[in-house]
Amino acid sequence: MELILVNIIDGLVTGLLLFMLSAGLTLIFSMMGVLNFAHASFYMLGAYFAYQISLALGFWMGLLIAPLVVGVMGAGVERYGLRRVHQYGHVPELIFTFGLALLIEELVQFIWGKNQMPYDIPEVLNFTAFSIAGNSIPAYKIFMIFISVAIFIGLLYILTRTRVGMIIQAALSYPRTVEALGHNVPLIFMGVFGVGTALAGVAGVIAGPVLGTFPGMAFVLGSIVFVTIVIGGLGSLWGALVASLLIGWITTFAKSYNLAMSDILNGIGIVTPSDLEGNIFRDIWSVTSPQIADILPYILMVLILIFRPQGLFGKRHS
Amino acid sequence: MSQTDLPDPARPKEQITTDPSRASERLRAGGLTLTIGPWVIAAVLLAILPSIFTSNAALTIMNQMWITVVFALAYNMLLGQGGMLSFGHAVYAGVGGFACMHIMNASDFFASFPLPVLPIFGGLFGMGLALIVGSFSTRNAGTVFAMISLGVGELIAACSVIIVAFFGGEEGISGDRTYAMPFFGNEFLQQIDVYYLTSFWVLVSAVLMYLWSRTPVGRMANAVRDNPERAEFLGYSARWVRFFSFVASGFFAGIAGGLFAINYEILTEENLNTASSGVILLVTFLGGVGLFFRPIIGAIVFTLVQTVLSLQTELWAFYAGTLFVATVMFFPGGLAGLMMMHVPVFKLGKARLLILPYLKTLLPAAIGTLALCALVEMTFHVRHAASGDHEMTLFWTTFDSHTALPWIVAIAIAVVGLGIARMTAPALRDAWNEANTAGGAA
Numbered sequence: 029m030e031l032i033l034v035n036i037i038d039g040l041v042t043g044l045l046l047f048m049l050s051a052g053l054t055l056i057f058s059m060m061g062v063l064n065f066a067h068a069s070f071y072m073l074g075a076y077f078a079y080q081i082s083l084a085l086g087f088w089m090g091l092l093i094a095p096l097v098v099g100v101m102g103a104g105v106e107r108y109g110l111r112r113v114h115q116y117g118h119v120p121e122l123i124f125t126f127g128l129a130l131l132i133e134e135l136v137q138f139i140w141g142k143n144q145m146p147y148d149i150p151e152v153l154n155f156t157a158f159s160i161a162g163n164s165i166p167a168y169k170i171f172m173i174f175i176s177v178a179i180f181i182g183l184l185y186i187l188t189r190t191r192v193g194m195i196i197q198a199a200l201s202y203p204r205t206v207e208a209l210g211h212n213v214p215l216i217f218m219g220v221f222g223v224g225t226a227l228a229g230v231a232g233v234i235a236g237p238v239l240g241t242f243p244g245m246a247f248v249l250g251s252i253v254f255v256t257i258v259i260g261g262l263g264s265l266w267g268a269l270v271a272s273l274l275i276g277w278i279t280t281f282a283k284s285y286n287l288a289m290s291d292i293l294n295g296i297g298i299v300t301p302s303d304l305e306g307n308i309f310r311d312i313w314s315v316t317s318p319q320i321a322d323i324l325p326y327i328l329m330v331l332i333l334i335f336r337p338q339g340l341f342g343k344r345h346s
Numbered sequence: 347m348s349q350t351d352l353p354d355p356a357r358p359k360e361q362i363t364t365d366p367s368r369a370s371e372r373l374r375a376g377g378l379t380l381t382i383g384p385w386v387i388a389a390v391l392l393a394i395l396p397s398i399f400t401s402n403a404a405l406t407i408m409n410q411m412w413i414t415v416v417f418a419l420a421y422n423m424l425l426g427q428g429g430m431l432s433f434g435h436a437v438y439a440g441v442g443g444f445a446c447m448h449i450m451n452a453s454d455f456f457a458s459f460p461l462p463v464l465p466i467f468g469g470l471f472g473m474g475l476a477l478i479v480g481s482f483s484t485r486n487a488g489t490v491f492a493m494i495s496l497g498v499g500e501l502i503a504a505c506s507v508i509i510v511a512f513f514g515g516e517e518g519i520s521g522d523r524t525y526a527m528p529f530f531g532n533e534f535l536q537q538i539d540v541y542y543l544t545s546f547w548v549l550v551s552a553v554l555m556y557l558w559s560r561t562p563v564g565r566m567a568n569a570v571r572d573n574p575e576r577a578e579f580l581g582y583s584a585r586w587v588r589f590f591s592f593v594a595s596g597f598f599a600g601i602a603g604g605l606f607a608i609n610y611e612i613l614t615e616e617n618l619n620t621a622s623s624g625v626i627l628l629v630t631f632l633g634g635v636g637l638f639f640r641p642i643i644g645a646i647v648f649t650l651v652q653t654v655l656s657l658q659t660e661l662w663a664f665y666a667g668t669l670f671v672a673t674v675m676f677f678p679g680g681l682a683g684l685m686m687m688h689v690p691v692f693k694l695g696k697a698r699l700l701i702l703p704y705l706k707t708l709l710p711a712a713i714g715t716l717a718l719c720a721l722v723e724m725t726f727h728v729r730h731a732a733s734g735d736h737e738m739t740l741f742w743t744t745f746d747s748h749t750a751l752p753w754i755v756a757i758a759i760a761v762v763g764l765g766i767a768r769m770t771a772p773a774l775r776d777a778w779n780e781a782n783t784a785g786g787a788a
Contacts, residue, residue: 063489109675116678119431122492123631124674126433130624131667138664138722141730251500251620258493315508323504329497334482337490 030161035280041169043276044176048231049249050256050268051183052224058200058263059220062110062118065125068250069132070225074098074232075241076136079147087150095229102225106218129246137243145241172234179230180269187265196220255329261342270340275325282321289315385553392545396538405537411649412548413605418629418641419555420598425627426635427559428591429571430484431492434499435599436622441475441502442468442600443617444513446607450521460529462543465604472600476593484588487574491588499623506615518614521607534608544605551598552642558594559638567591628670634680643682661726665719696781703777706770714763716741720756 053067077097078090085093105128113124149168157167187193199206199216207213232245239245256275260267290313332339395408417439424430446468450456483494506513513519523540524533532539558564566587569577574584607613616622625648633644648666655662677684691697720740727738728748737744745752 063492109671112675113678118488119425119429120674120678122431122489123627124671126624126627127667127671127674130628131664131671134661134664134667138661138726139729247620251496254493254496258497262489312509319508320504323501326497326501326504330482330494330501333490333494333497337486 030163031284033160034163034165035284036277037165037169037173038284039277039280040273041172041276042280043273044173044180045231045235046249046253046256046276047269047272048176048179049228049253050260050272051180051265052227053253054257054260054263054265054268056221056224057257059196059217060110060114060121062121062125063254063257063262064221064224065122065250065254066105066128066132067125067225067228068246068253069129070098070102071228071232071235071249072136072241072243072246073101073132074229075147075236075245076140076145076232077229078233078236079145079241082147091230091233094233095226098229098232099222099226102228103218103222105225106221110221111214129250133243133246140243142243145236147236147241149237168238172238175230175234179227183227184265252325255325257339258329259325259332259339261339264339264341267339267341275328278324278328279321282317282324285317287317289313385549388552389549392549396541402537405541407649407653409537409541409544409609410653411646412544413602413609414626414629414645414649415642416548416551416605417599417602417626418633418645419552419638420595420602421626421630422635422638422641423555423558423567423591423595423598425630426637426641427564427571428487428567428588428595430487430588430592431495431627432499432623433492433496433620433627434502434623435495435595435626436620437499437502437618438472438476438596438599439603439606440613440618440622441603442472443603443607443613444519445471445600446604447519447521447611447613448512450523450525450607450611451519453525456525457527459527461523461526461534461608462529462546464523464526464608465547465601468602468604468607469597469600472603473593473597476596476599480589480592480596484592485585487571487584487588496620499618499620503615503619506618513615513618514613516615518612518616520612523608523611540609543608547601547605551601555594555598556638563587563590628666632670632673632680634682636679637682637686640680640682643685644680647681659723661722664722691781694781694783699777699781703770703774707767707774710763710765710770711767712763714760714765714767717756717760717763721753721760724752724756 049067049071053064056062056064056067074094077094078087081090081093109124109128110121113121149166153166153168153171155167156164157170158165185193187197195206195211196216199211199213203213206216236245239249252275256271257268259274260269260271293313392412396405399405399408420439421432421435424432424435446464449464449467479494479498483491483498507515524535526534534540534543559567566577566582567590569580570582570584570587577587578584603613603617606617629644629648630641631644632648633642634640651662651666651669655665659665673680679686688697688700691700723740724738731738737746
């Protein structure tokens with residue numbers, strides 16, 4: 029029972045972290061119809077910038093400045109890169125962001141090298157918040173949860189309750205009409221792209237110390253983020269939230285409970301073959317859930333795409 | 347450029363009717379005719395290249411190149427001909443390759459047929475996997491297809507560490523190609539023998555893929571790419587057209603995988619993962635999607651960049667990435683598209699007009715870019731070289747990277763070179779417009 033509670037908290041942290049990335053990505057998608065492959069790269073840039081700033085000014089200034097820098101870079105990418113490629117169609121846009129992701133990874137390796145950066149949790153938050161039956165929960169995890177929840181509420185408030193949010197929502201559905209009403213739609217697009225990447229930057233700043241700041245961090249998280257928004261339904265903010273939490277919990281639970289495939293197969297009445305060593309299916313029999321935890325999201329995505337192509341909460345059919 | 351769009355009295359209008367007695371127009375009608383010329387030239391080139399570049403390293407590079415050509419052409423069947431963007435195509439080549447490795451290791455069976463037949467098995471396995479995946483992934487093109495391909499790609503790449511029996515886990519699977527039945531007494535011990543085997547398969551697969559693009563289903567793939575709704579109204583199922591393209595592409599990707607297995611005699615997880623899939627996307631797009639032959643140029647350029655540049659600098663991937671992003675942004679037709687842009691100029695007989703402006707703009711631009719690369723290399727050296735190691739060699743000059751002089755020189759060359767290019771660019775644009783306009787003094 030206690031272990032379940034600990035896992036719920038761990039999964040919540042992972043899920044909310046994923047949500048910070050997928051929220052921006054899904055907003056950008058519903059606006060421009062393009063999946064930004066470089067989204068996780070901005071997350072990585074956030075972590076690296078925050079590390080560099082924290083060397084000089086400390087963690088908190090990093091948390092403040094790094095997302096701003098990342099957001100400005102994101103807006104620049106939209107203004108000078110994506111807008112140019114947009115005229116060629118969607119596939120070149122997708123390829124452009126893919127190339128950008130490769131380029132940013134190379135750039136990070138170029139500047140900071142291939143090793144992991146010593147970017148650590150700040151001293152103030154480096155203590156145990158509370159413990160559940162001997163399992164200590166670090167304060168930093170609680171801090172991560174608070175930051176993500178605050179961002180989610182803020183985002184929801186801005187999008188649904190403010191004038192700016194109304195204009196953004198209108199620009200999502202009827203960009204031409206909104207433009208005819210005198211709003212600068214390209215500027216709104218650029219702004220949303222900037223804010224989306226800045227959110228990814230925040231995620232990078234707070235995830236860097238726990239998940240490690242290294243050149244592969246974008247790649248590790250990047251494809252999971254796509255999986256998340258595809259499962260949630262492209263363009264749906266609520267879908268992104270639900271799918272993020274779902275994936276966070278599924279992977280956490282699969283990792284901490286050691287379920288073996290042989291037990292499951294035995295459970296449904298298939299008997300383990302006697303000469304397991306010589307059997308060509310021996311690897312399937314010996315699979316355990318921690319082994320496949322990282323590919324569970326992909327299996328889930330393929331299943332969702334086959335049976336419900338628009339995703340859990342998606343309305344539009346792309 | 348807009349002048350070229352105007353109706354041009356000097357050029358006859360594009361003929362609408364087709365005359366089947368002329369080879370070029372039979373092609374337009376979708377007939378299965380092959381213009382022999384280019385293929386003969388390609389075959390002769392393939393045959394004589396090893397006599398020009400005799401070293402073993404050159405043979406290895408060329409083998410790598412031809413394998414990439416087959417793979418890029420197969421990939422272009424999806425991206426270029428069918429409009430399907432796949433982020434996991436390495437999987438089909440990889441699985442084909444792994445299957446070939448297993449056949450190589452099944453000694454009794456392997457000894458019963460000659461080695462040149464092996465890639466067919468790779469193709470069949472690639473096709474088999476494509477049949478399974480394609481049955482659900484080709485329902486949609488566009489983003490959904492791209493996402494499924496990514497998901498399936500990641501899934502199979504991740505399986506390589508779990509299903510050890512087939513993928514061999516971390517260390518992969520290795521074999522020995524010489525156990526095959528001797529082919530006219532040849533056991534493929536030498537690199538040159540493998541080269542001719544690869545060349546043969548490149549030619550055969552390229553011809554087959556070209557013919558495929560000429561069949562009705564190949565033509566329909568283009569129609570479905572451009573306007574699936576309209577194709578459906580004409581009575582074709584967009585889904586099945588995509589499915590056939592996908593399966594055929596899987597077959598040829600598998601052949602590329604089989605050739606890889608024969609060449610390197612080892613396959614690992616690296617042949618399956620997203621990075622390899624990304625590389626083939628990069629290669630295809632660099633050459634240019636759309637027209638059939640374009641990815642060949644991409645494959646050749648990329649392999650050269652990869653093998654030659656990576657000997658010179660650690661940063662080759664950075665340059666390749668920059669080249670790729672620049673291509674997507676400025677030349678969506680790819681390198682081949684850039685070349686094709688000059689065809690009208692040559693047809694008008696005005697290519698001479700462009701030589702001088704090109705020299706004036708591109709030469710300084712190239713020098714300026716090289717100076718930029720030098721700056722990048724120097725920065726890299728200062729940041730990452732072992733401490734105390736201040737000497738570096740760049741463009742055949744050895745200097746101390748921690749002194750100001752080389753930096754000043756490089757910055758000066760970059761500024762001057764790019765500055766001249768910027769100044770002469772308007773003249774080039776004028777010359778380009780002039781060269782593309784019919785009539786006037788040539």
